[in-house]
Amino acid sequence: MDNYILAIETSCDETAAAIIKNGTEIISNVVSSQIDSHKRFGGVVPEIASRHHVEQVTIVLEEALNQANMEPKDLTAVAVTEGPGLVGALLIGINAAKAFAFIHGLPLIGTHHIAGHIYANNLIQPMEFPLLALVVSGGHTELVLMREHGSFEVIGETRDDAAGEAYDKVARVLNMPYPGGPHIDRLAHEATEAVPFPRVWLEEGSYDFSFSGLKSAVINYKHNMDQRGEEIIPEKVAKGFQDSVVEVLTAKTLRAAREFHVKQVIAAGGVSANKGLRTALENAFKEEGIPFYVPPLKLCTDNAAMIGAAAYEMYQAGVRGNLAMNGRPGMELTSWK
Amino acid sequence: MIWLGIETANAPLSVAIVNENKVLAEVVQNIKLTHSVGAMPAIEEVIKKAGLLPADIEAIAVSEGPGSYTGVRIGVTLAKTFAWSLKKPLVGVSSLKVLAANASTSNYAICSLIDARRQNVYAAVYESGSLNTVIEDYHDHIDGLLQKLQQLNRPILFIGSDVEIYFEKIQHELGDLAIRAPYTMDLPRASELVALAQQMPLPAIGAVHEFVPQYRRIAEAEANWIKEQKKEQH
Numbered sequence: 165m166d167n168y169i170l171a172i173e174t175s176c177d178e179t180a181a182a183i184i185k186n187g188t189e190i191i192s193n194v195v196s197s198q199i200d201s202h203k204r205f206g207g208v209v210p211e212i213a214s215r216h217h218v219e220q221v222t223i224v225l226e227e228a229l230n231q232a233n234m235e236p237k238d239l240t241a242v243a244v245t246e247g248p249g250l251v252g253a254l255l256i257g258i259n260a261a262k263a264f265a266f267i268h269g270l271p272l273i274g275t276h277h278i279a280g281h282i283y284a285n286n287l288i289q290p291m292e293f294p295l296l297a298l299v300v301s302g303g304h305t306e307l308v309l310m311r312e313h314g315s316f317e318v319i320g321e322t323r324d325d326a327a328g329e330a331y332d333k334v335a336r337v338l339n340m341p342y343p344g345g346p347h348i349d350r351l352a353h354e355a356t357e358a359v360p361f362p363r364v365w366l367e368e369g370s371y372d373f374s375f376s377g378l379k380s381a382v383i384n385y386k387h388n389m390d391q392r393g394e395e396i397i398p399e400k401v402a403k404g405f406q407d408s409v410v411e412v413l414t415a416k417t418l419r420a421a422r423e424f425h426v427k428q429v430i431a432a433g434g435v436s437a438n439k440g441l442r443t444a445l446e447n448a449f450k451e452e453g454i455p456f457y458v459p460p461l462k463l464c465t466d467n468a469a470m471i472g473a474a475a476y477e478m479y480q481a482g483v484r485g486n487l488a489m490n491g492r493p494g495m496e497l498t499s500w501k
Numbered sequence: 502m503i504w505l506g507i508e509t510a511n512a513p514l515s516v517a518i519v520n521e522n523k524v525l526a527e528v529v530q531n532i533k534l535t536h537s538v539g540a541m542p543a544i545e546e547v548i549k550k551a552g553l554l555p556a557d558i559e560a561i562a563v564s565e566g567p568g569s570y571t572g573v574r575i576g577v578t579l580a581k582t583f584a585w586s587l588k589k590p591l592v593g594v595s596s597l598k599v600l601a602a603n604a605s606t607s608n609y610a611i612c613s614l615i616d617a618r619r620q621n622v623y624a625a626v627y628e629s630g631s632l633n634t635v636i637e638d639y640h641d642h643i644d645g646l647l648q649k650l651q652q653l654n655r656p657i658l659f660i661g662s663d664v665e666i667y668f669e670k671i672q673h674e675l676g677d678l679a680i681r682a683p684y685t686m687d688l689p690r691a692s693e694l695v696a697l698a699q700q701m702p703l704p705a706i707g708a709v710h711e712f713v714p715q716y717r718r719i720a721e722a723e724a725n726w727i728k729e730q731k732k733e734q735h
């Protein structure tokens with residue numbers, strides 16, 4: 165019998181619902197974005213995000229069912245992002261999911277947001293193991309090794325800022341609006357020369373990342389130029405910053421892929437939509453002869469389809485939540501197998 | 502008509518199943534348990550105890566605020582999901598009025614009060630019996646409230662767990678006109694919430710998507726942003 169999971173995601177500033185068939189097929193995928201509401205604040209304001217979620221949540225649920233032309237009785241389970249994320253935001257999705265699951269007598273599955281980002285790839289082509297995932301977003305920079313479905317080993321992570329966070333901060337230095345990532349990416353592509361910024365490799369053999377030093381280097385550069393009364397060239401700064409981020413991310417991902425003899429490398433999270441990063445990773449793995457995939461933009465940024473894809477494997481593994489499920493803002497990525 | 506009442510606007514939790522004018526089951530608790538953990542199991546419990554299924558619910562009443570932003574949102578999210586899923590009407594009632602309803606048979610005007618931190622309070626004053634509004638939902642410094650209450654110049658019954666925080670000050674300003682409700686009245690009851698909702702017109706079923714909490718305050722970031730805009734204009 166076919167499996168249909170209704171998934172809900174409200175961990176940050178997107179209110180999203182989706183219906184996924186057998187873990188791999190998107191039947192409906194609805195995202196209500198709040199970016200415009202947060203722009204004027206230069207970042208996501210948790211209280212405002214929560215207010216939006218409560219206004220949108222039943223609307224996106226209805227839309228997900230309507231687009232799929234399905235009724236609750238056609239569903240197999242309800243999945244929801246349990247963490248990590250903004251606690252007040254998570255709670256909206258979780259409470260809607262709990263009420264919906266209870267009313268319709270459906271099993272409830274609490275899903276890890278990053279597992280979701282990784283499983284977005286399963287909606288494009290089957291995941292093959294061992295698999296290496298580079299997860300880069302506004303809140304995350306992680307290298308995750310998967311030896312089978314439901315098994316996660318975080319082999320490297322950022323020690324300070326997430327890559328996307330560094331992008332947003334550098335964008336602010338360059339007077340670019342929030343969210344800054346796409347602007348830096350665009351500027352970097354318009355430049356031919358780059359301001360040289362350091363690459364942070366950390367200790368020999370480490371798969372961890374650090375971006376706060378790079379961010380400070382950009383701020384210092386701007387400050388020094390200002391003091392000398394010189395104009396910075398935003399394109400050059402953007403390229404210098406992006407080159408540094410991309411080089412470190414690509415090199416560490418490549419080294420990990422070799423060490424663990426992975427069959428597949430995937431990029432996940434909002435920043436994996438970055439053209440500079442995408443191209444560098446594509447080229448590196450083409451040369452290496454390891455299949456590399458990035459989901460399409462719609463599945464890179466936060467969405468519920470990815471939550472449904474991960475929840476399908478959890479459902480198969482017998483993972484179930486209950487009506488006392490709470491939001492877990494600092495939830496760790498642990499294996500369910 | 503079978504009602505589900507949900508009150509999670511502040512620290513206490515209450516949910517109830519009411520059939521016409523009979524309370525079938527009710528949970529009232531004030532323990533250290535977050536609503537995101539406690540509310541949904543409590544709803545399951547009252548529905549089971551009443552011998553019903555979720556589909557038997559014909560109307561939903563929720564405490565729409567003011568109170569803790571997160572608490573209000575949990576109740577409203579649950580209520581909206583019930584109303585939308587079951588295609589039944591959703592009625593919102595002020596959390597202050599729900600509290601005041603505990604004392605509706607009192608001989609005095611009733612002031613329900615909820616702490617909003619930093620000497621700010623949410624409060625309202627109602628006539629006993631009718632629960633007609635004497636002072637509209639107030640949100641500001643406690644001193645401003647006390648000024649308004651002094652002008653009423655009549656005995657006032659203070660109700661709510663947070664009254665404790667301010668009662669010394671209240672007595673200092675109002676003297677004998679300030680009467681403290683017995684502590685057994687301090688917790689809001691979802692059955693009273695339903696009783697209030699029953700007196701209100703039933704909204705259209707399709708209106709559930711537009712239902713929003715009554716925070717009574719804009720978000721801090723928004724308030725700061727507006728301040729900044731004003732500064733820039735000058």
Ligand SMILES: [Zn+2]
Nearest residue numbers: 277301433466
């Ligand atoms: Zn994300």
